[in-house]
Ligand code: KG4
């Protein structure tokens with residue numbers, strides 16, 4: 480079959496166009512409207528899609544100064560679902576840009592989910608500026624009005640392989656997830672009670688291409704839509720990071736895309752931007768299996784580390800304590816569940832450190848838990864796991880909450896963000912909500928899926944880095960101890 484041809488609509492096409500029109504709309508336009516549009520309207524631009532000599536679709540739009548409205552876009556029934564509509568739409572958007580439009584809108588039937596999906600792929604936002612519509616067929620259909628800010632759509636593909644999740648995602652404009660695929664290896668590491676670096680690397684190698692293909696498919700985008708490849712450069716397990724970095728470099732080279740290195744923690748912080756716009760200055764509490772940090776941000780892409788752990792990370796402490804209590808890996812969620820059922824009966828230590836310090840330490844707490852378990856076992860006492868979990872969690876949450884609150888006050892922040900796997904902890908969420916509500920400081924905690932490692936967060940942080948001009952060459956290397964600042 481020949482390639483379809485898109486050409487300007489002529490008066491001689493009206494008969495064929497009427498066929499498409501009546502087959503598409505419940506209240507079709509009459510002939511004379513097309514006649515008027517073609518012969519009298521300076522602003523109108525009409526095109527037909529011709530396949531082997533037959534008109535199988537058409538589209539029309541008005542462009543007035545920098546505003547474009549697509550008035551109609553229709554394909555003959557037998558030819559739908561073959562991307563002809565998409566091709567036509569793409570063409571019209573291209574024309575609109577050339578004619579000077581920076582804003583485009585159109586109406587889509589509420590029931591037409593296929594078209595809505597296609598348009599949202601192009602960045603169409605439902606409901607935008609309906610007052611801007613210059614041309615509207617009232618009563619023609621039950622329609623949604625969508626708008627595109629054509630200048631803004633930036634699609635960043637993110638890759639994350641720093642630990643035990645192989646993840647690829649695509650994010651639009653740094654705020655909307657278009658695709659998000661995560662292949663977790665937790666099952667493979669479970670029997671070892673923690674992540675085994677060699678196993679992690681091998682899984683990443685096996686998974687990365689599959690996950691990448693899944694993400695591209697999920698997004699329904701083409702490679703030419705992607706502006707840049709963002710990848711976690713570090714910190715993390717060096718062998719694991721290397722797989723993601725190599726994949727990103729190969730893609731950047733093959734598809735001729737800019738390569739943008741991203742810090743894993745910047746990713747965790749930017750997971751919040753997928754939920755709500757950030758306001759500065761803000762304070763981020765990053766609590767994961769590898770990190771416990773308080774980060775002050777005065778603007779996009781600028782990170783000031785004001786506190787960090789001097790030994791174990793919060794998640795690491797959770798995992799180790801869980802292991803002592805014979806709970807499976809990762810232990811955080813198990814302790815969290817048990818804690819909800821137990822009593823805070825043991826007064827475990829809290830490492831406040833120097834009075835003005837925002838640093839953390841969890842090794843003393845960990846030792847105290849070990850001692851408690853040993854002593855109980857030696858005495859032959861019954862081990863109340865739930866009580867130990869509740870008391871341990873209380874100690875961790877107390878310190879995290881108090882230090883975060885003091886830092887937020889000191890720096891007069893407009894938002895407090897929580898990021899990383901431990902942000903899923905219910906005890907921590909509740910304590911932080913209780914602390915910040917009376918202070919009137921908005922608390923942002925992403926949904927659990929975005930708290931644990933994923934690539935959408937890398938693409939979100941990568942978007943800012945991309946917009947700020949950060950680029951890496953093909954000599955980019957994984958850096959297991961990359962600094963955030
Ligand atoms: O951010 P993440 O997925 O990976 C790292 O970058 O480390 O965090 C994983 C950590 C694990 O230590 C896990 O036990 C902990 O987050 N975690 C939790 C909870 N869910 C996950 N810790 C406490 N309570 C939870 N509900």
Ligand code: ZN
Pocket residue numbers: 743747767768899900931932
């Ligand atoms: Zn992480």
